[in-house]
Amino acid sequence: MKKIALLLASSVLSVSAFAHEYKAGDIRVVHPFSVPTLPGKDVGAAYIGLENKGEADVLLAASTARAERVELHTMSMEGDVMKMRQINELEVKAGETIKMKPGMGYHLMMFGLKQPLKAGDKFPLKLQFKKSGAVEVSVMVQEREVGAKAAEGHFH
Numbered sequence: 659m660k661k662i663a664l665l666l667a668s669s670v671l672s673v674s675a676f677a678h679e680y681k682a683g684d685i686r687v688v689h690p691f692s693v694p695t696l697p698g699k700d701v702g703a704a705y706i707g708l709e710n711k712g713e714a715d716v717l718l719a720a721s722t723a724r725a726e727r728v729e730l731h732t733m734s735m736e737g738d739v740m741k742m743r744q745i746n747e748l749e750v751k752a753g754e755t756i757k758m759k760p761g762m763g764y765h766l767m768m769f770g771l772k773q774p775l776k777a778g779d780k781f782p783l784k785l786q787f788k789k790s791g792a793v794e795v796s797v798m799v800q801e802r803e804v805g806a807k808a809a810e811g812h813f814h
């Protein structure tokens with residue numbers, strides 16, 4: 659009986675490590691990732707999934723030791739121009755899922771990166787929610803998809 663419990667515990671651990679997700683209260687933070695920085699740039703963007711199983715909450719801020727500051731940004735088409743702007747906070751409504759991805763919508767913009775982001779890097783990112791408090795996640799730097807390349811013109 660004891661053995662089974664141990665086996666179960668270890669498989670749960672390895673599954674959650676593999677799935678690369680975190681919890682802050684009722685919010686699941688899924689697969690935080692970033693892409694390699696462009697040559698000569700010290701800005702980058704991080705992307706996370708947010709699943710809210712509870713009441714409405716608000717992402718207030720993000721920070722990382724890897725960069726001077728992190729801003730919440732959103733990107734959208736205005737006419738035929740892609741425009742990016744800073745937002746003060748990001749509401750995650752009850753039951754809502756927000757999936758950030760390169761090229762469109764929300765992202766976490768990192769300014770003053772202390773070293774370039776390379777594929778395979780990992781770095782810690784702290785997220786601050788209004789209700790659920792703070793959670794530290796590990797961001798994986800992944801090779802940018804070929805298809806996403808064209809949409810990366812938003813880098814400052």
Ligand SMILES: [Cu+2]
Nearest residue numbers: 731742765767
């Ligand atoms: Cu941005």
